[in-house]
Amino acid sequence: MTEEGGAGHEAPAYRVAVPSDDGGPATVFEHLWTPYRMAYIRGEGNPTGTHDFPFCVIPTMSDEDGLIVARGTTVFAVLNLYPYNAGHLMLVPYRHVPDYTDLTADEVAELGAFTQTAMRVVRSVSGAHGFNIGMNQGSVAGAGIADHLHQHAVPRWGGDTNFMPVIGLTRVLPQVLRETRALLADAWATAAAVPAGEA
Ligand SMILES: [Zn+2]
DSSP states (O other): OOOSSOTTOOOOHHHHTOSOOOOSHHHHHHHHHHHHHHHHHTTTTOOOSTTOOHHHHGGGSOHHHHTEEEEOSSEEEEEOSSOSSTTOEEEEESSOOOOGGGSOHHHHHHHHHHHHHHHHHHHHHHOOSEEEEEOOOSGGGTOSSTTSOOEEEEEEOTTGGGTHHHHHTSOOOHHHHHHHHHHHHHHHHHHHTSOTTOO
16 A cells, blocks of 8 residues: 655544554555544434444435445345445345344355445446455444444545545535445346356
8 A cells, every 4th residue: 555645744534543554454444444433423323222223224214315225135235424435335234233243144145145246236337446345343343333233345446545535534425425326226236136156
């Protein structure tokens, strides 16, 4: 990873919290997933009761309002309201469980299948060069909503490190997110119809 700017370059707030910026994988992931915690701390979607967590509420909304791209049997795909990059998806089990080991075999299988489809869809729509895929387990590991498991799928493009810090804490216009959702939902329906191994 190359660092943007040089000495005197003003770093966005969330990067200040990163103790070591050696450009290694751990640093990249810390950059990647810290913004969500901050976004949620700012108040939007904050839980007010045991089952008021965003990932429990989102499936009760319309696809458009919830930014839902696809609904499966046990898992759904939703756009992140605070994307780290364009097309940042989250794959989330409907069940309110915190830990990967809490998932049933069926949920693990569908979470995996949704992750594959998310990659195909985002690649087909945006030509992403790569992805960061993964989940933070526990708030100590950076999970913004530690009580409800969610897997991130963040598309990456060569050179995107230069603008990511700029958009990392910037609220994307709701209309942009709505258009992105519609685009991905259409592509998802097509990709999901293709048997595994043929796409
Ligand atoms: Zn929940």
